[in-house]
Amino acid sequence: MAETTQDDVVFRPKPSLPPPPNTVGVVGWLRKNLFGGPFDSLLTIVGVSLIAYVAYSLYQYGIANAVWEADTYRECLDVTKGNGACWAGVSTWMNGYMYGRYPDVEQWRVNLAGVVLAVWLAPFWFPKIKAKILVGMSAVLTFPFLAAHLFLGGEAGLFLQVMVAVAMTLFATVWLNVGASYLGYPSLRVALLRLSGFENKGDHLHKYVLLGAFGVGFVIAFAYQSTWELAAVPTQNWGGLFLTLVISGIGISSALPSGIILALGRRSKMPVIRVFCTAFIELFRSVPLITILFMAVTMMPLFLPVEINPDKLVLVIVAVCIFAAAYMAEIVRGGLQAINKGQYEAAQAMGLNYWKMMTLIIMPQALKVMIPNIVGNFIGLLKDTTLVSIIGLYDILLMAKASGQDGKWLGMHTEPFLFTAAVFFVVCFCMSKYSQHLERTIGGGYGRR
């Protein structure tokens, strides 16, 4: 069979030729995508002119004819005759758009919390850091307490103080771990054991060494935070983008965990849990957010005992969290349904119990499938939080409206909303881009790119 005789036809592949010209390069691209035929060309010309017209008008309104310095809206109008933007008003009100009525001298606390969160989460993007989940979990679980204390100020209860100290200790742990990793230790744990000389002295002691180190950190943090004297800022004074981010941030970070739990509950074999979760999801998904907000603010207090006089913001946040969880639950359920039955069977056959199967095998795969939907949901939630303006919370949208009703800037309606739109666009666009990046990198199509 391997012998070749003269009768055998020998297969010779044809040489590869370059593609015909006009199909590659800039010209090829233009031809294919913009001027593929008379109708395509017409569409291209109309489209480009439309874009040019809009861009030109925006430029005229927003830059060429705009006024950057003025004391009142009247002054602006005198210059622009209504043909240009009055950015002077926006910049005067900028502080309000960002912080609402949060006192100027206390605003550093808001900024500080923002910086702390950014620094806390930064190791997420460091290639050398392993336990990234722990970085995220520590921030999600304890940062809210630290932030609440910073934002609210005043006398903190013992519980809040303890949580603040825990948060600070975890923050320090995350960054000491970064330090240890870049100094060549496998992890902070090993570094601590090695430096304290316990590495080879019996594994059962390790736990105590590590706990001890954490304890020392906690005591220092606790002592430090008890020296803070922060003026109280009631939530009525919170506002602007800051308030929007607080509400949507809590909504977003609680949505995924609670959504996962609800979705698992809905698929549970136990009837009580299944019925409860299904009812919860269906109820809150079929009601508009604004209704839930009104219910929360006006009806909830009626059900609660009189002594508890809940903060309006707390009620709103609870409502947003419930709403977000119900939506997320359905996304998660969809993701779970995309996972092949064989994956469950393989996991069960090797003896993994339900929770290990879910966390190690099913969820990681489902989450990857769900990323676009999850981020889409987050973006929607961020925008939906502007509804809180209707029930009188001074979020960025209501601040924008308020600025046009202010004596000096009476009548300034377009500029604040353009500005708000730009802020939302930037935030949402970044989230969207980041989600696309995540889709590409997480598991990288499992090695197939």
Add this chain to the structure above:
Amino acid sequence: MSLETLDSGQEHIASAISDEVVIELSKVNKWYGEFHVLKDIDLTVYKGERIVICGPSGSGKSTLIRCINRLEEHQQGDILVNGVTMDTNLKNIDAIRRDVGMVFQSFNLFPHLTVLENCTLAPIWVRNTPKAEADRLAMQLLERVKIPEQAAKYPGQLSGGQQQRVAIARSLAMNPNIMLFDEPTSALDPEMISEVLDVMVGLAESGMTMLVVTHEMGFAKRVADRVIFMDQGEIVEQNTPGEFFNNPKSDRTKLFLSQILAH
């Protein structure tokens, strides 16, 4: 159809059957809704025994072996695996699953984990093996299935035959004493079938207790201590491969054999 896949001239592998019973099914019945899939199944498997189960499609072969590790629940009768009774007690089920490995027709590797991680996951999370130890063991097993160089790849980057060998290594990593195979080569191209069967023959030589659902009759002749023929949820006939192929008793078996050997 597949007598040629393994050279049928090769000798039957010596078996090392002990008289210790590892699996015992008595009067097992199972229904899917109204449909009676398993009818009064009695089966005793001894330690070290290699059993091949064959039969037409839909006869309940998969269902039978999936009852042994509780991927399917039976409604009547008793199943005893390694001396543990299969019931609704999760502890018992987990104990059984730890010691029973399973290989699927569609591999079911975890696509988000590398080959090595696929093999170390269960030892680490179920048996609490330290990671370094689990890695070492997994590498040994990957060498045994002859793909140590693929350890860092993802399943999606491997051929079907390679994936199935990883799946076998993954099951072996739990150090099971019983291995169940559900048509392990049915999803494979002909060239890849033999590389998987080779691994299974090696496993048989090492004395593993194996229950294999397969249509690879060459494999059955060479490896099986007993061939079981199922139809319509019943065990129609069971015998040594020699007797089974050369001297089938039941007319149903004869028909089946003539059909599959006709190809």
